[in-house]
Amino acid sequence: MNRTDRLTAMIIYLQGRSRVTVKDLSERYGISSRTVYRDLRALQEAGVPIGSEEGKGYFIVKGYHLPPVMFDKDEVAALLAGERLMEKWSETKLSQSYSAALDKIRSVLHSREKEYLDTLDQHIKTFSYADERQVETDYRIFVFLQDAVVNKEVVAIEYYSPYKDQYTQRDVEPLGLLIRGNYWYLAGWCRLRTDYRMFRVDRIENYKKTGKKLADAPEHTLQEFSEQSLREEQDLEEVVVQFDEEMIRYLGDQKHYRGWVSEEKVDGGVQMTFLTSSIEYFARWLLMWGNGVTVHQPKELKERVCELSKELYQHHR
Known part of the structure; x- marks a missing residue:
């Protein structure tokens, strides 16, 4: 992007937001903070009324508008x-x-x-995988959560946990709505668990406002949630397994939902490296591949697969 196009894009970006920081502009256009300041100054000198508020960022003074924007x-x-x-x-x-x-x-x-x-x-279509689950979510929950995030309102939800097969009542400080895989999640601070949590939106059974508002500078933030999630990802356990050649075509995209990191061809198949937060879940997933997969590491995973295999044998015997 040349400078002229970037300056025009900056005006459009500023006009569409109440406040924009130098960091936002730097990351969006891939330029240094020094270049951002230089571009903002150039726009001001060209007559664009750009104001600033300490600690909050830059904005275009109310009333200023570009000519109608056209699309290529x-x-x-x-x-x-x-x-x-x-x-x-x-x-x-x-x-x-x-x-x-x-x-x-x-x-x-x-x-x-x-x-x-x-x-x-007429020539762009989308197709779902045959095994892709279509999750139904009451749109009113989604709208309710959107408003709660924007208005910084603590919400009370009844949440269903399929792993424990139970409902719990939670007061949650909503931080954001996230997409992970095929599902929407509410990221928030759970006052019951006193920790950051993600709640799958389609598992929220009941919801209501609590009447409690968060401070303008809340104690818990989406940024802190993201940093904690990153730290947890760094604690994931490495798994190395080998899939036989005939299994690869059946594996498809499933590997990307299991923490796939890398792979390399070896004699007789493909060796893959994964990062997982649960050896138990990973072991159960490996069972579906039967003798078409071999566990190299960790030892704990190999032992758990053996135990589950024995349980299956005894059960079906």
Whole structure:
């Protein structure tokens, strides 16, 4: 991106947000903080009314607007691809909202871009894997949680844990909504467990406001949640297994959901390295591959697979 395009993009980025930090701009455009300051100064000298608030960032003074923004065909194609990706989240109403927004964008496109988009629309499709679970989530929960995050309101939820087959009542400080695999999660500070937790949204049975508000500078933050999650990931245990050649075609993308890190071809198959937080779950997953997989390490995993195999043998015998 040349400097002229970057300056224009910066104005659009600033105009779409209440406050933007130098760090935000630096990371978004891949430039140094020094270059960000230089670009902001150039925009101010060109007459763009950019203000700043100490500790919060920069903003465009209310009332200033760019001329109507137009999209090129690459941006239009990206928006259409985004609409297809959003279709799987129809239960949260995100899909409907995205489609409505795209319809408004279509209405202001030039005829050439409209024709391009109409043609492309007929040639972009999404397909789900045959074994992909379609999770239904009451869209009202999603909207409720969105509002709670924005308004910094503590929520009371009834949460179902399938592993313990029980419901628990939790007061949660909502920090954000996250996508992991095929599911939406609420990231928050659980006051019952006094720790950061992730709650799968489709497992929230009941929910309500508590009437309690978080401070403007809350004690618990999404940034701290992310840092803790990163630390936990660094504590994952390394697993090395070898899949026989005939098993590889059946494995497909499953490895990416089990903490796959790397792989290399070896005599008779492929040796793969994973990082896992649960030897137990990993051992149970390996059972489905029968004698088509061999455990190299750790010893604990090999022993657990042997124990589970014996249990299965005794059970089916």
